[in-house]
Amino acid sequence: MKKYIIIGPIVLILIWAVVAKLQLIDKFFLPSPWVTLVELWKLIITGSILPDLFATLERVIISFIIAVILGIPLGLWLGRSEKFYRSLEFVIDFFRSTPATALFPLFLLIFGITDNSKIAVAAFASMLIIIFNTAYGVMQAKKSRVLAARIMGASKHQIFKWILFWESLPQTFIGLRSAISLALVVIIVTEMFIGTNIGLGRKIIDSQITYEIPTMYAVILLTGIIGYLLNLLFSLAERKFLHWSGK
Amino acid sequence: MSTAISAVNLRKNFNNIEVFSDFNFTAEEGKITAIFGPNGSGKSTLLNILSGVTEKDSGEYKIENFNLLQFSYIFQNYRESLLPWRTNFENVALPLEIQHKTKNEIKERVAELQKIFELKINWDGYPYELSGGQQQILAFMRALVTEPKILFIDEPFSALDYENNLFLREHLQKYYLSFKPTIILITHNIEEAVHLADKIVVLSKKPTKIIDVISNSLPYPRTIQSLKIEEFHKIKDKVLTAFQQVTNL
Numbered sequence: 465m466k467k468y469i470i471i472g473p474i475v476l477i478l479i480w481a482v483v484a485k486l487q488l489i490d491k492f493f494l495p496s497p498w499v500t501l502v503e504l505w506k507l508i509i510t511g512s513i514l515p516d517l518f519a520t521l522e523r524v525i526i527s528f529i530i531a532v533i534l535g536i537p538l539g540l541w542l543g544r545s546e547k548f549y550r551s552l553e554f555v556i557d558f559f560r561s562t563p564a565t566a567l568f569p570l571f572l573l574i575f576g577i578t579d580n581s582k583i584a585v586a587a588f589a590s591m592l593i594i595i596f597n598t599a600y601g602v603m604q605a606k607k608s609r610v611l612a613a614r615i616m617g618a619s620k621h622q623i624f625k626w627i628l629f630w631e632s633l634p635q636t637f638i639g640l641r642s643a644i645s646l647a648l649v650v651i652i653v654t655e656m657f658i659g660t661n662i663g664l665g666r667k668i669i670d671s672q673i674t675y676e677i678p679t680m681y682a683v684i685l686l687t688g689i690i691g692y693l694l695n696l697l698f699s700l701a702e703r704k705f706l707h708w709s710g711k
Numbered sequence: 712m713s714t715a716i717s718a719v720n721l722r723k724n725f726n727n728i729e730v731f732s733d734f735n736f737t738a739e740e741g742k743i744t745a746i747f748g749p750n751g752s753g754k755s756t757l758l759n760i761l762s763g764v765t766e767k768d769s770g771e772y773k774i775e776n777f778n779l780l781q782f783s784y785i786f787q788n789y790r791e792s793l794l795p796w797r798t799n800f801e802n803v804a805l806p807l808e809i810q811h812k813t814k815n816e817i818k819e820r821v822a823e824l825q826k827i828f829e830l831k832i833n834w835d836g837y838p839y840e841l842s843g844g845q846q847q848i849l850a851f852m853r854a855l856v857t858e859p860k861i862l863f864i865d866e867p868f869s870a871l872d873y874e875n876n877l878f879l880r881e882h883l884q885k886y887y888l889s890f891k892p893t894i895i896l897i898t899h900n901i902e903e904a905v906h907l908a909d910k911i912v913v914l915s916k917k918p919t920k921i922i923d924v925i926s927n928s929l930p931y932p933r934t935i936q937s938l939k940i941e942e943f944h945k946i947k948d949k950v951l952t953a954f955q956q957v958t959n960l
Binding site: 633 | 808
């Protein structure tokens with residue numbers, strides 16, 4: 465079945481090629497896939513996109529790491545006590561539902577027009593997702609397993625370490641995957657508008673303003689590829705470490 | 712023969728439905744007591760009360776010299792109680808890890824059980840790779856690895872095919888004869904009850920009463936051959952006769 469995976473992208477590129485070829489949309493606004501891919505290739509081998517790429521990746525990774533370091537322990541801790549979680553549920557849900565980008569001006573006030581505010585807002589948004597999923601994972605733990613361990617004489621600490629933590633992992637992983645995708649989105653958006661000369665978001669906006677349309681498409685494509693690869697990385701890690709999930 | 716487990720005037724209601732009222736029960740030390748009864752006769756509830764999982768409403772129960780570390784309870788849904796992220800070996804070792812035993816001691820104890828149960832599996836593999844029967848044997852080994860003095864077993868064989876069922880009965884007896892724990896076994900299968908138990912307690916539907924207590928002095932180990940002899944059938948008939956009183960058949 466694996467070979468079918470290629471069909472979707474091919475069809476999409478074909479449609480794109482046909483639309484471009486028939487000039488259904490002005491050539492200026494929609495270059496052909498070939499022109500775009502060549503542009504992307506040039507950006508990469510000349511290395512001119514690399515500083516932007518690395519700047520964006522660095523911001524995404526730093527904010528993700530902060531989100532993990534804060535989010536997982538907080539989620540585990542909240543999940544242990546349903547009362548705790550319920551009392552904070554509204555706050556978490558509220559901020560989780562608030563578009564993170566709407567909070568950006570607030571973070572600018574706190575952290576200034578620096579990289580810090582970009583990283584902070586992305587970390588904050590991804591952290592909420594991680595907290596929510598981790599806590600849920602702990603709370604959904606199978607009662608029968610906890611009961612079995614309790615009958616064996618396990619202490620609360622042992623039950624947490626040997627049962628609840630593991631039970632939460634599949635849900636935590638779902639959280640991590642959504643969190644890194646969101647971190648990428650937020651970083652790209654913040655790069656577009658405020659306080660940086662470097663980054664993929666900046667590059668997209670700049671090429672749009674200067675009408676370097678093929679470059680714009682090429683960089684958009686590149687962000688898509690990064691998002692996809694990050695997701696793939698987590699899928700692979702999940703298959704390796706959570707082989708037992710759902711069994 | 713001394714009483715290991717007793718319940719006096721036990722009373723328990725669930726949502727205003729009387730499960731037990733003035734229920735009395737005893738099990739002797741080092742014996743296998745089978746509890747046999749129709750569905751909904753409160754068999755599992757009795758074990759849950761005795762083990763402290765469920766609260767009683769009133770009455771008394773006592774397990775002599777009760778110590779949680781020398782007590783094991785094999786639940787009906789064994790598949791859910793095995794830990795899929797632990798290897799088969801680590802699953803069996805879990806109760807010993809809880810008791811802070813050393814690595815060497817754990818290895819020794821698990822090896823001892825491996826000898827008794829003769830389970831030929833990849834011990835570094837995971838429970839989800841095993842058949843239902845092998846998973847159940849694993850759950851048994853995990854419960855027995857602490858060498859419990861008291862063992863509760865709730866319908867352990869119900870999900871097994873007949874061959875695995877007989878295999879497990881044979882090996883459970885092997886363990887029983889070496890360690891002589893006090894066992895309470897819930898079952899809804901007469902053959903199982905008579906095959907394994909010294910004493911079969913037949914329960915009624917709710918509110919639960921003891922209809923009859925049938926003793927069974929067939930010598931251990933009881934083999935497949937034991938299932939064919941006349942004495943076995945006589946005891947089975949007695950249990951069936953008691954059971955007839957509580958059903959509408």
